[in-house]
Amino acid sequence: MIRYVLRRLLQLIPVFFGTTFLIYALVWAVPGDPFSGKCGQQACPQAYIDLMTEKFHLNDNLFVQYFKYLGSLFSGDWGETFNGSSVGEMIATSYPITLRLALVAVLIEAVIGLTAGVLTGLRGKGFLDNLVLVSTTFLISLPVFVTAIVLQIVLGVNLGIIDASVSDDPSFGELIVPGIALGSLSMAYVARLTRTSIAENRHADYIRTAIAKGQPNSRVIGIHLLRNSVIPVLTFLGTDLGALMGGAIVTEGVFNINGLGGLIFRGLQNRESATVVGVVVLLVLVYLLMSLIVDLLYAVLDPRIRYD
Amino acid sequence: MTDPNLVGGGGADAAQLSHVDSSADAGPKKPRSLWGDAWRQLRRKPTFVISALLILLIVLIAIAPGLFSHRPAGYSDLAHANEGPSADAWFGYDNQGYDVYARTIYGARASLLVGVFATLLTVLFGSLIGIVAGYYGRIVDSLLSRLGDIFAGLPFVLGAIVILTTFNAPGTNPGQVTIIVQVVCSIAVLTWPVAMRIMRSATLVAKQLDYVKAARALGASTPRIVFRHLLPNTLAPVLVYATIALGAAIGAEATLAYLGIGVRPPVVSWGVMISDARDYFRAVPHMLLFPGAFVTITVLAFVMLGDGIRDALDPKSR
Amino acid sequence: MGEPILSVRELVKHFPVRTGVLFKRTIGQVKAVDGVSFDLQQGETLGVVGESGCGKSTLAQVLMRLEEPTSGSATFQGRDLFQLRGAELRRMRREIQIVLQDPYTSLNPRMTVGDIVGEPFEIHTEVAPKGSRAKKVRELLEVVGLNPEHVNRYPHQFSGGQRQRIGIARALALRPKVIICDEPVSALDVSIQAQVMNLLGELQGEFGLSYVFIAHDLSVVRHLSTRVAVMYLGKIVEIGTEDEIYERPSHPYTQALLSAVPVADPAVRGQRQVIRLEGDVPSPIDPPSGCRFRTRCWKAADICATEVPKLEPRTDGHLSACHFAEVKSVVP
Amino acid sequence: MSTVSSSPGPTAEHELLLEVEDLHVEFRTSDGVASVLNGVGYSVHAGETLAVLGESGSGKSVTAQTIMGILDTPPGVITGGSIRYRGEDLLTASADRRRQVRGAEIAMIFQDALSALNPVFTVGFQIEEQLRVRLGMSKKDARKRAIELLDLVRIPAAERRVKDYPHQFSGGMRQRAMIAMSLALDPDLLIADEPTTALDVTVQAQIMDLLADIQRERRMGLVLITHDLGVVAEVADRIAVMYAGRIVEQADVRELFSSPGHPYTAALMDSLPRLDLKGQTLETIKGLPPSLLDIPPGCPFHPRCRRAEQRCRDERPSSHALGFGRVSACHFAEEVVESRG
Amino acid sequence: GGGGSSSGSSGEADPNGTFTVYGTEPQNTLIPTNTNELGGSKAVDPMFSGLVGYKGDSGEPYNLMADSITTTDSKVFDIKIKHGWKFHDGTEVKAKNFVDAWNYGANSANGQINSTFFENIQGYSDVHPADKGAKPTKDTMSGLAVKGDYEFQVTLDAPFSVFTTKIGYTAFAPLPDSFFKDPDAFAKHPIGNGPMKFVSRTPNVDIKLTRFDGYQGPDKVKFKDLDVKIYASQETAYQDLLSNKLDFIETLPPSALTADKYKTDLKENLVTGHLLGISTIAVPYYVPGYNNPDLRKAISMAIDRAQITKTVMHDTYVPADGYVSQGIQGYRPGVCGEFCKYDPAKAKEYFAKSGFKGKLTIASNADGGRKEPLVAACNSIKNTLGVECDFVPATDFGQWRSIVTGHKLTGMGRSDWSADYPSIEDFLNPLYRTGASSNDSTYSNPQVDAMLKQADSTADKDAAVKLYQQAEDLIAKDLPSIPVWDEKGVAAKSKHTKTVVLDFRRRADYSSVEVLKK
Numbered sequence A: 001m002i003r004y005v006l007r008r009l010l011q012l013i014p015v016f017f018g019t020t021f022l023i024y025a026l027v028w029a030v031p032g033d034p035f036s037g038k039c040g041q042q043a044c045p046q047a048y049i050d051l052m053t054e055k056f057h058l059n060d061n062l063f064v065q066y067f068k069y070l071g072s073l074f075s076g077d078w079g080e081t082f083n084g085s086s087v088g089e090m091i092a093t094s095y096p097i098t099l100r101l102a103l104v105a106v107l108i109e110a111v112i113g114l115t116a117g118v119l120t121g122l123r124g125k126g127f128l129d130n131l132v133l134v135s136t137t138f139l140i141s142l143p144v145f146v147t148a149i150v151l152q153i154v155l156g157v158n159l160g161i162i163d164a165s166v167s168d169d170p171s172f173g174e175l176i177v178p179g180i181a182l183g184s185l186s187m188a189y190v191a192r193l194t195r196t197s198i199a200e201n202r203h204a205d206y207i208r209t210a211i212a213k214g215q216p217n218s219r220v221i222g223i224h225l226l227r228n229s230v231i232p233v234l235t236f237l238g239t240d241l242g243a244l245m246g247g248a249i250v251t252e253g254v255f256n257i258n259g260l261g262g263l264i265f266r267g268l269q270n271r272e273s274a275t276v277v278g279v280v281v282l283l284v285l286v287y288l289l290m291s292l293i294v295d296l297l298y299a300v301l302d303p304r305i306r307y308d
Numbered sequence B: 001m002t003d004p005n006l007v008g009g010g011g012a013d014a015a016q017l018s019h020v021d022s023s024a025d026a027g028p029k030k031p032r033s034l035w036g037d038a039w040r041q042l043r044r045k046p047t048f049v050i051s052a053l054l055i056l057l058i059v060l061i062a063i064a065p066g067l068f069s070h071r072p073a074g075y076s077d078l079a080h081a082n083e084g085p086s087a088d089a090w091f092g093y094d095n096q097g098y099d100v101y102a103r104t105i106y107g108a109r110a111s112l113l114v115g116v117f118a119t120l121l122t123v124l125f126g127s128l129i130g131i132v133a134g135y136y137g138r139i140v141d142s143l144l145s146r147l148g149d150i151f152a153g154l155p156f157v158l159g160a161i162v163i164l165t166t167f168n169a170p171g172t173n174p175g176q177v178t179i180i181v182q183v184v185c186s187i188a189v190l191t192w193p194v195a196m197r198i199m200r201s202a203t204l205v206a207k208q209l210d211y212v213k214a215a216r217a218l219g220a221s222t223p224r225i226v227f228r229h230l231l232p233n234t235l236a237p238v239l240v241y242a243t244i245a246l247g248a249a250i251g252a253e254a255t256l257a258y259l260g261i262g263v264r265p266p267v268v269s270w271g272v273m274i275s276d277a278r279d280y281f282r283a284v285p286h287m288l289l290f291p292g293a294f295v296t297i298t299v300l301a302f303v304m305l306g307d308g309i310r311d312a313l314d315p316k317s318r
Numbered sequence C: 001m002g003e004p005i006l007s008v009r010e011l012v013k014h015f016p017v018r019t020g021v022l023f024k025r026t027i028g029q030v031k032a033v034d035g036v037s038f039d040l041q042q043g044e045t046l047g048v049v050g051e052s053g054c055g056k057s058t059l060a061q062v063l064m065r066l067e068e069p070t071s072g073s074a075t076f077q078g079r080d081l082f083q084l085r086g087a088e089l090r091r092m093r094r095e096i097q098i099v100l101q102d103p104y105t106s107l108n109p110r111m112t113v114g115d116i117v118g119e120p121f122e123i124h125t126e127v128a129p130k131g132s133r134a135k136k137v138r139e140l141l142e143v144v145g146l147n148p149e150h151v152n153r154y155p156h157q158f159s160g161g162q163r164q165r166i167g168i169a170r171a172l173a174l175r176p177k178v179i180i181c182d183e184p185v186s187a188l189d190v191s192i193q194a195q196v197m198n199l200l201g202e203l204q205g206e207f208g209l210s211y212v213f214i215a216h217d218l219s220v221v222r223h224l225s226t227r228v229a230v231m232y233l234g235k236i237v238e239i240g241t242e243d244e245i246y247e248r249p250s251h252p253y254t255q256a257l258l259s260a261v262p263v264a265d266p267a268v269r270g271q272r273q274v275i276r277l278e279g280d281v282p283s284p285i286d287p288p289s290g291c292r293f294r295t296r297c298w299k300a301a302d303i304c305a306t307e308v309p310k311l312e313p314r315t316d317g318h319l320s321a322c323h324f325a326e327v328k329s330v331v332p
Numbered sequence D: 001m002s003t004v005s006s007s008p009g010p011t012a013e014h015e016l017l018l019e020v021e022d023l024h025v026e027f028r029t030s031d032g033v034a035s036v037l038n039g040v041g042y043s044v045h046a047g048e049t050l051a052v053l054g055e056s057g058s059g060k061s062v063t064a065q066t067i068m069g070i071l072d073t074p075p076g077v078i079t080g081g082s083i084r085y086r087g088e089d090l091l092t093a094s095a096d097r098r099r100q101v102r103g104a105e106i107a108m109i110f111q112d113a114l115s116a117l118n119p120v121f122t123v124g125f126q127i128e129e130q131l132r133v134r135l136g137m138s139k140k141d142a143r144k145r146a147i148e149l150l151d152l153v154r155i156p157a158a159e160r161r162v163k164d165y166p167h168q169f170s171g172g173m174r175q176r177a178m179i180a181m182s183l184a185l186d187p188d189l190l191i192a193d194e195p196t197t198a199l200d201v202t203v204q205a206q207i208m209d210l211l212a213d214i215q216r217e218r219r220m221g222l223v224l225i226t227h228d229l230g231v232v233a234e235v236a237d238r239i240a241v242m243y244a245g246r247i248v249e250q251a252d253v254r255e256l257f258s259s260p261g262h263p264y265t266a267a268l269m270d271s272l273p274r275l276d277l278k279g280q281t282l283e284t285i286k287g288l289p290p291s292l293l294d295i296p297p298g299c300p301f302h303p304r305c306r307r308a309e310q311r312c313r314d315e316r317p318s319s320h321a322l323g324f325g326r327v328s329a330c331h332f333a334e335e336v337v338e339s340r341g
Numbered sequence E: 001g002g003g004g005s006s007s008g009s010s011g012e013a014d015p016n017g018t019f020t021v022y023g024t025e026p027q028n029t030l031i032p033t034n035t036n037e038l039g040g041s042k043a044v045d046p047m048f049s050g051l052v053g054y055k056g057d058s059g060e061p062y063n064l065m066a067d068s069i070t071t072t073d074s075k076v077f078d079i080k081i082k083h084g085w086k087f088h089d090g091t092e093v094k095a096k097n098f099v100d101a102w103n104y105g106a107n108s109a110n111g112q113i114n115s116t117f118f119e120n121i122q123g124y125s126d127v128h129p130a131d132k133g134a135k136p137t138k139d140t141m142s143g144l145a146v147k148g149d150y151e152f153q154v155t156l157d158a159p160f161s162v163f164t165t166k167i168g169y170t171a172f173a174p175l176p177d178s179f180f181k182d183p184d185a186f187a188k189h190p191i192g193n194g195p196m197k198f199v200s201r202t203p204n205v206d207i208k209l210t211r212f213d214g215y216q217g218p219d220k221v222k223f224k225d226l227d228v229k230i231y232a233s234q235e236t237a238y239q240d241l242l243s244n245k246l247d248f249i250e251t252l253p254p255s256a257l258t259a260d261k262y263k264t265d266l267k268e269n270l271v272t273g274h275l276l277g278i279s280t281i282a283v284p285y286y287v288p289g290y291n292n293p294d295l296r297k298a299i300s301m302a303i304d305r306a307q308i309t310k311t312v313m314h315d316t317y318v319p320a321d322g323y324v325s326q327g328i329q330g331y332r333p334g335v336c337g338e339f340c341k342y343d344p345a346k347a348k349e350y351f352a353k354s355g356f357k358g359k360l361t362i363a364s365n366a367d368g369g370r371k372e373p374l375v376a377a378c379n380s381i382k383n384t385l386g387v388e389c390d391f392v393p394a395t396d397f398g399q400w401r402s403i404v405t406g407h408k409l410t411g412m413g414r415s416d417w418s419a420d421y422p423s424i425e426d427f428l429n430p431l432y433r434t435g436a437s438s439n440d441s442t443y444s445n446p447q448v449d450a451m452l453k454q455a456d457s458t459a460d461k462d463a464a465v466k467l468y469q470q471a472e473d474l475i476a477k478d479l480p481s482i483p484v485w486d487e488k489g490v491a492a493k494s495k496h497t498k499t500v501v502l503d504f505r506r507r508a509d510y511s512s513v514e515v516l517k518k
C-alpha cells in the first residue's frame, strides 16, 4: 500500500507538467491580445506593448515561454501580473480563503445532503421524499448566481443576519452563507446519490444480519448501511472540493470574497498566464490529492478493493 | 419436451407438468430480461408516466414552438417593458419588452438540446472511461484517472472560453446549430471526469463480486462482463448523476451565454433568459420565475424519470 | 488408463496477509494451496474432501484461472492451462466449467434466471442456435429441478437450494468436458440432491464428462466418485479410489474424517466410534513443520515434525502422506 | 407459564420457548402473489432441538426470518398467524421490544454466511459489535471475547483471523464466524439455518457438540434447519418436515426415521445416499416442486405422490395426530406409517 | 459642466473620518504615466497634483501647482510653479520633477501606457520613434527646458490651444527624484505631491491612502483616510453602501436601476453629475454594404432613443443629439438634427432607398451592462425597419477591443467614448480624424481632418472651439457613427457622507467630500 501511495505521488509529476503545459497552452490559445483592452477605447502605445511583450516573454514560442515559466516557478517565483502584483503573494492570500470557503461548502453539502439522502433512501416514497425531491430540483435548476443573490438579499439586506460582503480575511462563520450558495448544487447531488445508494443497499443480507443481531436502528443505518453506501457519495465529494474551489467565481463575486475564482477570472480576462496557470496548477494538485485520498478511502471503506 | 441428451432425474411426464403449465396463462412464459421487466414495471408507475408525458410535452414545445405561442421569440415592445403577466402576455414582458411567454416557449429547444445532449455525451463518455479504468485497474486506471484529474482541474470558464473562442473567431456569428453543438461539446469535454469517477468507483466495488468471477469462468468477453454484468449494477449512481447533470448543463449554458460565448441571439434559451434576468429579478421577478419554473419542471421530470428507471432496474425494490 | 484429461503438478497458491488500514504490510502468506498434484482421467470423478479452509475452493478457482497460481502447472488435454490467453482461454472455458461454492453472490442480482442460465449460449454462440436457446434454458431448469416458469425471476427471489441449482444449470449448459463442482449440493434437500447426483452420473455415462467434485458430505462423494483426494491444510494427504479411501483409509486424518460422518439413523446415536481430533486447528499462515497433521495426530512422533511425509504408495498401494500409514476401517 | 405440551419425551417438563401458530406469509411479486407460508406451526422448548427438514424452497428460511422479524416487507406480507416467545406475541410487540429480543434472546445463524456478513467490516468487529453495544463491554474485553468465540468454533489462529474481512475466510470459516456471532449474547433460542453445510464432518461434529454443550448448560432451545439427515439423526429431538409452505409432518426423531408418517418424508428418506454403499441411481421424487404462485388444490404434494388418489386432488388434508405426539398432514398417514413400520 | 452635488445629510463633519469608495483592481502599476483607467486613477489621482486641476463640479480647469502658464502662440508655454510644495517624502517639488517625469513618460523605452499624451511636445519622436521596434535616439524631448527650480518651458510641435487643459490629465504629474532611482519600488509604494499619500495596497482587496498634512493646494481633503475597497460585483458594493459599509459608489448596478428602485433606496444619498462621455454606434466603412449614407440614416432614425434611455436605462442616460458630450464647452444641441430623432416613417424610407439586404448586427462586449441598451437598439431597428438585427456578444472588453482595432467587425459595433480632459477637442480628434486611435468606423474625410488641424493650431481658445464645432457639423452630415446616448452619471453615497461631488471622470471629487462623525 505504501508502494501504491508512492506510485500515486510519483504520478503527480507527469500530471503536474501535463497540466501546467496544457493550461499554459490554453491560456496562450485564448484569442485576442492581452493589451487590446488595456487602453480604453484607444489602442495602446506600441512602446508599452513592446515592453510588456518582452517582460512577459510573449513573443517567444509557446514552449520557450513555458520553460521560462517553469524555470522561474522552480526558483520560487510565480511570476507577476501586468499590474505588477506578485502572483505568488496573491495566491497566498486567496488560496486559504477559497479553501476555507470550499471546505465550508463541502461540509454543508455533506451534512445536509447525506442526512436528506439517508432519510429519503430509508423511508422511500412519501412526503419527505417528495419534499427533498422538489427542493433539490429547485437547487439544481437555479443557477448559483441566483441562489447567492437571493441569499444575500434575503439574509443580508432584508433580515440583516449577515453582511452583504464578507471581511478581507473571512472567518468560517462568515463563510457559511456563501458556502451554502456555493454548495447548493452539489448538495442536490449528494442527497440524491446517497438516497440511491441507500435504497440500493438497504435490502442487503448483511443489513438483515445487523438487525437480527438486535443492533439499534441508528447503528444499523449509521454504521452498516452507510459505510456500504458511501462510496459513490464520497467519490463525488472528493472531486467536488476541487470543483468548488475553481468554480467559486460567482459566489466569490457576490459576497466579495477575495479568492481564487476571481483571480482566475481576472487572469483570464487579462490573459495573464502566470496567474491562471498558477491557480489552476494548485487546483489540479487539490484534485490529485483528493482523488488519491478518495482512492485510499475506498480501500479503507471496502476492503475488497485491492490496489497493487 | 426434454432434450434427449439431458435425461434428468427431474424429467417429469406430461401429465404432471400439465399442472405447472396451467398456472401460466397459456403456454410457456416468454423469457424476459432486466430491461424488459424494467419497462413493464415502468409503464405501470404513475410517476414515470407523468414525467414521461411532461418530457414529451417539453419535447413537443421544443420541436414546434409555433404551436404554443403566436408571437415569435424576437417580439419586443418596449412600451410594455417590465409589465407583469396579463391576458396579453401570460408571463409578462421583460426589461427589453420581450414577451416572456414567447421566449420561454422558444427557449425550450436550445435548452433541451444542450441539456440532453451535453448530459448524454458526458455520461456516456465518462461512464465508458470510468468502467474501463475501474475494470482494468493498474496502468490503464492510472492513465485514465490522471487524464480525468487534469480535465477536472481545468476551470470550466477557462476551458469553455478557449474551446468556444478557438472555434469561433471573436466577432464572427456562427450558425445556431454550430453554436449549440459547440456548447454541448464544451460542456461534455469539461465535465466528464465526474461521471467517470462515479462509474469507476461503482465498478471497483462491483468487479470484486463473485458473479463477475462466474461470468469470467463462463468465458465471457470483457465487453460482455462490462456491459451485461457490471453496467446494470453500477448504473444507479451514474443515472442519478445524469439527471442532475441535465439541470447543471442548462445552468452551465446560462453561464456561457452570460460570458458571451454560449448560445446568442437570435437563439433563445432558458439559460439565456435566466442569465439576462440576473440583474433584474428583484424588480421584475417574472423574468426569472417563468424560465426558472420551466427549468425546474424539466429537471424534475428527468429526475423522476431517472428515479423510476433506477427503481425499475433494482429487482429487489419490486 | 489413457492420457489424463487434466493433470495438475505442484500447484501452489499463496495469499498475502496484510495488516494495517491504510499502509498495509504483508506479514505472511496464507498457504491456501501448497503443492497439490493429481490427474483426472476422462470420464472419472475425483472427489475432493477435507477440512474446511484447507484450500479446496482455492484449488478450484486457480484451475479455472479465476485466481492466478503462485506456482505449479496444470495441463488440460495436453495444453498448459496457465499459459492460455484471450481466445484460447475462452475456448478452454467452454470445456471446463465451475459451480461456485456460494450460490448467493455468484448470481448477478440484476439478471433473470433465464438470462443467467442462458448466458453460456450467448457467449459461446456456436453451441446452440439462437432460436433454440429459450427452450434449452427451460430444459436445463427442469433438469435441475427448478420450475421453468421461474425463468423471469431474479436470484433474490429464490431460496438457497434453488439458487445452487441455478448455478449447476449454468455450468451444465455448455456440456463441458470437465466440471469443477465446489459443493454443488450442500444446500439441497436430499431429494433434489439425489436428482442432481443422478443427473451428474448420467451425463458422465453418456458423454464421458469428468468431475472434480468438492463436497463435505462424504456419502455424496462416495456415491459419485471414482477416486477421492483428501486434503489437509493445502496439501493432499491421501488419494485413491473410492474403495481404497472409504474401505481402507491409511492416513489418520482420513480415518478421523470418516469416523465423524453422521449416520442417518437415530437408533445408533451415540454408539459410533468417532475419532475426536484434539488440539488446535493449525493456521495456514504458518503451518506446522514436517507433517501438517501432526499437531492433532495421535500417532505423531519426532520424525513427523522434521520430515514432510511424501505422498507415495503405502500399505495397500494407494498414495498416502503419512509416515505411519496403516489401514484401518472406520466405516461401519 | 403453562408448560402443557402436546409433545412427549424429555422436553415435556421444560418451558415452552417458542410457539409458531398457523403462520401465513405471501410475497407480492410482479408475477403474482406467492403464498410462501401456508399455516406453518411448530414449537420449541427450552433445551430442545427441533430439526426443520424440507424441500428447498419450502419456506424454512422464510419462517425463520419471520420469527426474527427481518422479513422484507414489502414484498413479503404476514397475512396471518402468531409467533409467541415465552408467551409474548412477537408480531404485536413493540419495535423496541423486538429489538431487545433479537440477538440476546433469539439469535439466528444465516444460511448464507458470505452475504450475511457485512463485507466492509472485519469479522472481529461484527462479533464485538454486539458485545459492546448490547452488553456495554469495553473494546478490549469485547475483542478478547470475540477471539474466544472464534476459538470455540475452531477457527485456527483466531487472534490473528479476527482482523480478517469476510472475503478472506473460506466458506466454512465464514459459517463458523456466523455461528460465533450468534452465540455472542448467549441466546435462549437459536435458529440455525443450515449452519454446517459448508463444514467438513470433523468440524461439523465439533460444532454440533459445542451447540449440544451449550444447550445442556443453558437449556437453550435450538431450531435446526438442515438438509443433512445424518446431523438430524444425531442431534434432533423432534423433527418438523415442510413442504410447500406448511408442516406436513411432525414427530419425534426416532419415530420419524423408523416410520415416516407422510409420503413426502418417506420419499425423502429414500433419496438418501449412503456412506457404506455405492448405489447406482438414487431414488428421487418425481415431478417438480409446486409453483407457490398457484399451489395445487387438495394436497399440495399430490402431483408427485405415489399414493395419490382422487381425494388428494380435491380435499386438503388437515394435520392430524397419529399418537405419540406425531402429527401428519396426509389423508393416508396411518397407512404410510404401517407400510414402513 | 453640469456637475451636481449632494449635501442632504446634516450633522458634524469629521476631519479624521475614513472615506471608503468602491474600487476595481488597477490594471497597471500605480504610476501616473501608466494609469489610464478608473480603477487605478481613483488611487493615483489624489496622490498627485499636476499643474492644472479640474474643478470638481464643472470640470473647469484651474492652475493647481502652476503659478502661471503663459503663452502667446499656443506653441511655446512658459510655466512657473508654486514654491514650497512637497512630495510625501519631504523633498520639494521643482520644475525638473515635471520635466523628468514627462521625459520618462514619453520615452518609448519605458513603455508607459500614457506616452501618447506627450506627443504634441517638440522632440517626442526622438524619445518615442513611431516605427515599431525603433529605439529612442534621445533621452529628453527638445521641447522641454528647465528654466530654474520653479520654472520651465514647453515647446510644442505645432500650436495647440487645448494644451493648458490637457496637462491637467494624470499623466502630466511630477515625479520625485526617488522614482527615477527605482521605478519598480516606487510602483509598489508611490510617492506623490497630492493631497493624499499612499499607505498600503493589497491586491484584489484594497488600496489605502491617508491625508498628506503638508499639502499646500486648494483641493485639500476634509477627511483623513481614503480606503479604495475592491469589489468584484457592483451589486454587492451597492448592498454594502446601503448598509453603510461603503461610502461611495460611482455607478449604480442594474438591479438598483430597475423600476427606479435606487430612488427609493437612496433618496437624498443619490449623487448625480454629468460625465463627459458619449455613446455611439460605429458603422464601419469597411463592412460591405455599410458605406451607404441612407442606411446610416435609416438605422439612426430607427432607434427610439428616448424610449430606450427611459425604459432600459432608467433615465441614467439622455438621448444624444450630437458628437460631443452635453456639458462640454462648445456643445450645441441638435447638431445631428433630424437624423438623431426617432422617425419610423422616414427611417423606412431611407432604408428602402439604401437597398440594403441581409441582416444587421451590433457587436459589443456583453459584460458590465453593455448588452441591454444595444439589444434594445437592435430591437428598435428591427421593429422599425423590419430587418433582422442581432446583438453579437464578445467575452470581455479586451477581446472586444481587439476585434475593433483589428477591423474585424462584421456589422455595427459599440463605440463609447469618455473624455480624458474636458475639451471639445478630445471628442473629435481621437475619434474622427483619419487614422485616429479610436476611429472605430474607419471614417475618413479630408475636410474634417483639415478643419480639426486648423482648430488645433488656433491659439485663441474661443476661436478654436468655433472651428471644432464646424468640424462636428461636417461629421454630422456623414454620420460615421450613430450618436445614441449620453451618460448623466448617477452615483450613491452612504449616509455617513455629508457631501460628495461626482466629477466628469466618474470619480468622487475628494476635495468636496465631508464625512460625518460616526
Ligand SMILES: Nc1ncnc2c1ncn2[C@@H]1O[C@H](COP(=O)(O)OP(=O)(O)OP(=O)(O)O)[C@@H](O)[C@H]1O
Residues within 6 Å of the ligand: C156, C157, C158, C159, C160, C161, C162, C187, C189, D027, D029, D034, D036, D054, D055, D056, D057, D058, D059, D060, D061, D062, D063, D075, D111, D292
Ligand atoms: N423476495 C422474494 N420474492 C418472491 N419469492 C420469494 C422471495 N424470497 C423467497 N421467496 C420464495 O419463497 C420460498 C421459500 O423460500 P425459503 O428461503 O424459505 O426456502 P427454504 O425452505 O429456506 O429453502 P432452502 O432449503 O433452499 O434454503 C421459495 O420458493 C422462494 O422462491
Ligand SMILES: Nc1ncnc2c1ncn2[C@@H]1O[C@H](COP(=O)(O)OP(=O)(O)OP(=O)(O)O)[C@@H](O)[C@H]1O
Residues within 6 Å of the ligand: C015, C016, C030, C031, C032, C051, C052, C053, C054, C055, C056, C057, C058, C059, C101, C284, D167, D168, D169, D170, D171, D172, D173, D198, D199, D200
Ligand atoms: N482472498 C483471500 N485472501 C486471503 N486469504 C484467503 C483468500 N481466499 C481464501 N483465503 C484463505 O485460504 C484458505 C483456503 O480457503 P478456501 O476457500 O480454498 O478453503 P476451502 O477448502 O474451500 O474451505 P471451505 O470448505 O470452508 O469452503 C483459507 O484459510 C482462507 O482464509
Ligand SMILES: [Mg+2]
Residues within 6 Å of the ligand: C056, C057, C058, C101, C182, D170, D171, D172
Ligand atoms: Mg470452499
Ligand SMILES: [Mg+2]
Residues within 6 Å of the ligand: C159, C160, C161, D060, D061, D062, D111, D193
Ligand atoms: Mg433457506
